[in-house]
Amino acid sequence: MSTSQRVVVVTGASQGIGAAIVQAFRKLDHVVVATSRLIEPSDDANVLTVAGDIGNPATAQRVITEGLARFGRIDTLVNNAGIYVGKPFTEHTLDDYAAVVNANMTGFFYITQLAIVEMEKQSSGHVVSVTASIADTAYSGVYSVLAALTKGGVNAATKSLAIEYARKGIRVNAVAPGIIKSPMHPPEAHNALRALNPLKRLGEVSDIAEAILYLDAAPFITGEILHVDGGQSAGR
Template sequence: MSTSHKVVVITGASQGIGAELVKAFRERDYRVVATARSIKPSDDTNVLTVAGDIGDPDTARRVITEGVARFGRIDTLVNNAGIFIAKPFTQYTAEDYAAITAVNLSGFFYITQLAIAEMEKNSSGHVVSITTTLANHAISGVPSVLASLTKGGLNSATKSLAIEYAKSGIRANAVSPGIIKSPMHAPETHAALGALHPMGHMGEMRDIVNAVLYLDAAPFVTGEILHVDGGQSAGH
């Protein structure tokens, strides 16, 4: 077990932005603990994968316990896992509500508690959560009440965490994306989705990765909700 390298935990790490985050942190020589429901083992000995439902507290315990056992510490947590179901509010089902709150809220709560407990041992650490600009700037034709309920809650929780743990050396920030080109969106939808942004195009996964890396390397930034949304949150 080595404690000379920084260690990052990334949720929702099997594809899309999560998988890109794993690559980016490894390029910076971080040890990575990557978790997702169906993530496969990695050939990289400096990447520990833990398969499981992030909304299950047992998954959170395994991720943090196994990560500390392998790498000795937790320096950064990226709460990337999230689901989005676009439906008119009255058409959401109890199953939709349970699924979204399990991943977006419970998935944040359980693992963040355990990660911060480890960070407190070293009087340093950083929690970054991926939210959505829809929580601040709703768009007609993009029904998003449950996304706003859950991810907007994470924006508020981020600020609360930042203040609660500021004197403990632990920072908390969030990245608030617009619509990003990822496996979530079929290519034939890109033109219409891009038009929803003042800049006229969708963001790239690298834009979100770069924002996370910036925040992780910015020791005087905490409580920040960094909008990476092509101007959506500024207006139309």
């Protein structure tokens, strides 16, 4: 590794936004520790893959431990893992609740703790989480309670962590996407989803990856929730 290379951990890295984030950092010649439940080994020597449920503390520990063993440090953590379950509030099951909390909040908690411990040792680092625009902008007919509860919680935690660790050289930010063209949304739903933002189009996974790269390279930005949502959070 050169001194200019950063070591980036990306959760939820096997497809969609996560895969685009990995690719974007590799284009900058940074090395990546990529994790998700079903991620396959990579033939790129500068991408270490770790398969597992990020809501399991043992998975988070393996990601950080194996990343340190391979690359020596952790510079950036991208908390991208997450799921969305859209149902009327009273129809959510205990399994729905447990699955969403596990992916969206519990995984964030475990791996962010471990990453910040390592960042403190070098007095530098950046945590950036992928949340959701719908977490703070509700729309009639769009079921968003569990997204608001979990991704909204991560938005709030982002600001708290940014203040707690600012003097230790660690920045904490979030990117809040709108509707992104990804495996989460089937093609037959795209036309209806375009109507949910003023630009009347779906975002691309590259829009989110580029926003993360921007925040990662912006040393005077911390505690920011950057909405990348076609104007959805501004109004309709």
